[in-house]
Amino acid sequence: MELWPWLSAALLLLLLLVQLNRAARFYAKIALYCVLCFTASILAAAVCLLRHGGRTVENMSIISWWVRSFKYVYSLRFEINGRQKLEVDHPCVIISNHQSILDMMGLMEILPQRCVQIAKRELLFMGPVGLIMYLGGVFFINRQRSSTAMTVMADVGERMVRENLKVWIYPEGTRNDNGDLLPFKKGAFYLAIQAQVPVIPVVYSSFSSFYNCRMKLFTSGTVKVEVLDAVPTSGLTVADVPKLMDTCHQAMRTTLFHISKMPQENGATAGPGAQPAQ
Numbered sequence: 001m002e003l004w005p006w007l008s009a010a011l012l013l014l015l016l017l018v019q020l021n022r023a024a025r026f027y028a029k030i031a032l033y034c035v036l037c038f039t040a041s042i043l044a045a046a047v048c049l050l051r052h053g054g055r056t057v058e059n060m061s062i063i064s065w066w067v068r069s070f071k072y073v074y075s076l077r078f079e080i081n082g083r084q085k086l087e088v089d090h091p092c093v094i095i096s097n098h099q100s101i102l103d104m105m106g107l108m109e110i111l112p113q114r115c116v117q118i119a120k121r122e123l124l125f126m127g128p129v130g131l132i133m134y135l136g137g138v139f140f141i142n143r144q145r146s147s148t149a150m151t152v153m154a155d156v157g158e159r160m161v162r163e164n165l166k167v168w169i170y171p172e173g174t175r176n177d178n179g180d181l182l183p184f185k186k187g188a189f190y191l192a193i194q195a196q197v198p199v200i201p202v203v204y205s206s207f208s209s210f211y212n213c214r215m216k217l218f219t220s221g222t223v224k225v226e227v228l229d230a231v232p233t234s235g236l237t238v239a240d241v242p243k244l245m246d247t248c249h250q251a252m253r254t255t256l257f258h259i260s261k262m263p264q265e266n267g268a269t270a271g272p273g274a275q276p277a278q
Helices: 004-020 022-052 057-068 070-074 103-110 121-125 127-135 146-162 187-195 238-260
Strands: 076-081 092-096 115-120 139-141 166-169 199-204 221-227
Touching: 022 057, 022 070, 022 127, 057 070, 057 103, 057 115, 057 127, 070 076, 070 103, 076 103, 092 103, 092 187, 103 199, 103 221, 115 121, 121 127, 121 139, 139 146, 146 166, 146 187, 166 187, 187 199, 187 238, 199 238, 221 238
Parallel strands: 076 221, 092 166, 092 199, 115 139, 115 166
Antiparallel strands: 199 221
8 A cells, every 4th residue: 555645645634734724823833933943043053152162242143143034934024113222332231021932033133232131040951042042141040049049140230240241131020921011020120220230121012913822823923112211220229129110110011002002901091100010
């Protein structure tokens, strides 16, 4: 009995399923995204090692080039307003909203020079992905041990000033695709005040029109990116952390609703006086 006709029929059936079934298309695109991440990590790691020989922030430009190519595979466009606000020649803390695994594409699209991220320690052990993050100078934090995390953050504060680094942090602490912002964690704001460097908020519009896990939706789309004005921390102390955090949260939340063209959740009105969602 010939096996080839059956394999051909199975392949055609699979292709038909992917074309007709939204869930099948969704999982196929997620699988492709994972393959792209691992493949790009291996190739970028080789280039980083050949060019710079090891761990350095200079490798981020190489990593960024590879990841930016993903948008062509998925037909995604990024409309960026205020990019020049990130191109400053001094240390700063950059904060942004965190929606999904696609955030890495958005981050790399506007990543400024000499900028590294703070990530959870578990990512370090994700094979080539963890390797390329290490080579790019990413700071890893064990979120289960607060004393260790505080030590790492103190070291980050010293190094960002000494080495003129920008540090990118997701202050929500976890992915959130509900169309609103989660309450912020204090780490990014302690870091900015400790180092006496400004905070630059970056807001990405909601992905929900083209990417939605619950609806198994993953199509082409446009992401609007708004870089807000820097918030200075000169002269602030630890006692000012709650006010600084609230100022950034309100500004980012208002911008999120505006560029996403979405009403605020729970019937409240988005605006300067809006309170962080609980």
